[in-house]
Amino acid sequence: MRFNVPxxxxxxxxxxxxxxxxxAYSSSAVRTKNITTSxxxxxSFVSLGCPKALVDSERIITRLxxxxxxxxxxxxxxxxxxxxxxxxLDSAQAESLEAIGEALALNGKVxxxxxxxxxxxxITAKYPNVLAITGPQQxxxxxxxxxxxxxxxxxxxxxxxxxxxxxxxxxxxxxxxxSEGCNNRCTFCIIPxxxxxxVSRHASDVLREAxxxxxxxxxxxxxxxxxxxxxxxxxxxxxSLWKDRLVRATFLDLARELGTxxxxxxxxxxxxxxxxxxxxxxMADGVVLPYLDIPFQHASPEVLKRMKRPAAQAKxxxxxxxxxxxxxxxxxxxxxxxxxxxxxxKDFQMLLDWLDEAALDRVGCFRxxxxxxxxxxDLATPVPKEVTEQRWHRFMAHQQxxxxxxxxxxxxxxxxxxxxxxxPTVAKGRSKGDAPEIDGAVYVxxxxxxxxxxFATVKIERADEYDLHGTAVGx
Ligand code: SF4
Numbered sequence: 001m002r003f004n005v006p007x008x009x010x011x012x013x014x015x016x017x018x019x020x021x022x023x024a025y026s027s028s029a030v031r032t033k034n035i036t037t038s039x040x041x042x043x044s045f046v047s048l049g050c051p052k053a054l055v056d057s058e059r060i061i062t063r064l065x066x067x068x069x070x071x072x073x074x075x076x077x078x079x080x081x082x083x084x085x086x087x088x089l090d091s092a093q094a095e096s097l098e099a100i101g102e103a104l105a106l107n108g109k110v111x112x113x114x115x116x117x118x119x120x121x122x123i124t125a126k127y128p129n130v131l132a133i134t135g136p137q138q139x140x141x142x143x144x145x146x147x148x149x150x151x152x153x154x155x156x157x158x159x160x161x162x163x164x165x166x167x168x169x170x171x172x173x174x175x176x177x178x179s180e181g182c183n184n185r186c187t188f189c190i191i192p193x194x195x196x197x198x199v200s201r202h203a204s205d206v207l208r209e210a211x212x213x214x215x216x217x218x219x220x221x222x223x224x225x226x227x228x229x230x231x232x233x234x235x236x237x238x239x240s241l242w243k244d245r246l247v248r249a250t251f252l253d254l255a256r257e258l259g260t261x262x263x264x265x266x267x268x269x270x271x272x273x274x275x276x277x278x279x280x281x282x283m284a285d286g287v288v289l290p291y292l293d294i295p296f297q298h299a300s301p302e303v304l305k306r307m308k309r310p311a312a313q314a315k316x317x318x319x320x321x322x323x324x325x326x327x328x329x330x331x332x333x334x335x336x337x338x339x340x341x342x343x344x345x346k347d348f349q350m351l352l353d354w355l356d357e358a359a360l361d362r363v364g365c366f367r368x369x370x371x372x373x374x375x376x377x378d379l380a381t382p383v384p385k386e387v388t389e390q391r392w393h394r395f396m397a398h399q400q401x402x403x404x405x406x407x408x409x410x411x412x413x414x415x416x417x418x419x420x421x422x423x424p425t426v427a428k429g430r431s432k433g434d435a436p437e438i439d440g441a442v443y444v445x446x447x448x449x450x451x452x453x454x455f456a457t458v459k460i461e462r463a464d465e466y467d468l469h470g471t472a473v474g475x
Contacts (some may be wrong), residue, residue: 003335005068011159011330013058014058015180015215029456040067040068041151041153042069042078042079043069043071043077043078044072044075044078044080044082045057045060045082046081046082046083047084048086048095049084049085053084053086053115056114056139057084057339059139060142064398066286067152067156068153068154069152075102075103075107075108078107079109079150080107080109080131081106082111083096083099083100083111083112085114085117085123086098086115087114087116088115091432093122093272097116097127100123100126101127101361104129109131110127111134112130112133113133113134113136117133117138131145131148131149138199140201141199144205145180146203147205148241150201168214170245170401170420170453171453172418173436174213174220175224176209177224177225178200178206178223178225178231179200179203179225179227179230180195180199180226180230181195181196181197181198181226182195182198183230183233183234184226185308185374185408186297186307186308186309187306187307187308187374187376187379188368190372191226193373198227198230198233198234200233200250202234202238203240203242203247203248203249203254204240204247205240206254206258207257207258210261213317218394219263219264219455220263220418220436221258221264222268223258223265223266223267223268224268227269227271228251228270228271229251229270229273229280230271231249231250232249239271242257245352250269250275251275251279255267255288258288259287260464263291264418265288265289266289266291267289267437268293269293270292270296272294275283277323278325280330281326281327283329290433291432291435292331292332293334294333295334296316296358297309297335298336298343298347299351301342301430302347303343303347303414306376306380307337308343308468313441314343316358317354319381320332320358328432329399329432329435330360331362331433332358332360333360333361333362333363333438334360334363334364335364335365336363336384336395337365337397338363338368339387339391340368340378340381341380341386342381343368343383343391348395350399356402359405360403360447361403361406361407361414361433362434364438365395369387370382400465404464407464407466410460410463411460411462413460414456414459414473414474415457415460416432416455417429417431417453417455417457418453418455419444421449426443427446427450428441428442428443429442429444429450429458431468441468442468444470444471444472445471446471446472447472448472449475453473456475458472459475
């Protein structure tokens with residue numbers, strides 16, 4: 001069944017309720033002295049198409065209202081217009097284009113979403129000046145486009161949610177997601193099936209969120225995505241306005257700008273594409289942390305081929321050596337899979353030899369699991385469970401000796417430590433080389449009590465397999 005909703009304002013009772021509610025709160029609130037008088041940005045919304053599109057509209061509007069946006073009955077005078085389009089039939093596409101044209105004529109600032117967004121060239125051919133085009137169900141992208149065109153206003157007296165959002169991490173560190181989905185097709189992974197292709201956020205959105213986090217007391221930003229080094233490729237590295245300058249959506253530019261915010265910036269899930277080399281000097285200069293989390297997964301070319309891993313591995317060892325020349329303090333963390341279908345003893349031995357040469361600092365290892373839907377399950381003869389188990393133990397013992405040796409090099413040095421937990425006699429923290437949850441810790445003795453989230457300079461006195469121990473010598 002299909003029915004048209006010409007605009008939310010007129011057609012659907014639920015939509016009318018959504019639209020009419022805002023006027024009770026409405027835009028300009030005059031308050032008592034010391035409370036800023038502010039006008040919430042207002043959005044005019046047109047929803048076209050089937051009930052699925054209507055539900056998408058409801059979701060977007062719900063999010064907008066939760067963020068404090070007002071909804072306008074008229075295009076004229078609103079801060080922007082969102083048109084949720086339908087592309088089912090030619091007539092529906094014509095109606096969508098007409099709605100976009102009307103919104104441009106009456107307002108000028110128009111964001112297009114919905115089914116027609118899947119074919120953006122049909123829209124830009126007629127209306128090249130729309131602000132943004134997103135596909136169906138891309139709620140985050142619509143919200144990001146709205147934030148860019150009319151940033152939300154935080155009212156501490158009314159908003160239930162702080163400007164930095166609700167965080168489940170401790171106050172002093174936060175994850176910063178720069179994209180969703182993935183363009184790679186690693187055969188053991190079903191994430192692209194679940195989350196779709198890469199959708200990058202614009203640099204200005206990421207930076208705005210990062211700045212809000214730092215303002216709220218976050219001292220360490222953990223940059224995450226499925227493939228951090230591919231950031232921006234889907235939006236053609238589009239530049240967006242951040243403060244007084246345009247910042248391109250590239251891995252390098254984003255890292256550089258994040259480094260200006262005054263927090264530690266840690267990069268996770270980076271693949272060794274050639275352009276990753278460019279970020280190493282930023283690490284050497286202290287702009288971002290000298291830490292790279294690169295999931296290598298294996299070292300045998302045969303296994304890597306069956307895994308369909310992105311980026312050629314052949315020259316990886318040479319590149320690691322070059323990175324360490326430029327940035328001697330670089331910490332490298334990685335993850336691997338043992339027991340991948342068809343992995344021979346020779347492949348596995350190659351992996352152990354590679355680990356010796358790479359001398360990675362921190363390593364995690366997974367036993368291969370045949371995840372339902374992964375193409376790798378049928379690629380080659382499965383490795384028997386007990387062999388996988390043995391290899392896992394051999395791998396862990398092998399790498400443990402390497403990690404221990406790497407860690408020992410820090411004994412006698414002074415390291416800046418961020419404190420995560422405090423106890424009666426010893427506090428637990430992390431150096432620049434330790435990410436929360438996955439890496440080791442630094443146990444710190446101190447003459448004065450330390451506070452969670454505080455930085456201390458610590459003289460490292462001892463190392464064991466995974467952790468460092470030392471005494472605070474500066475605050
Ligand atoms: S393993 Fe990572 S890079 Fe590979 S497809 Fe999955 S999410 Fe993408």
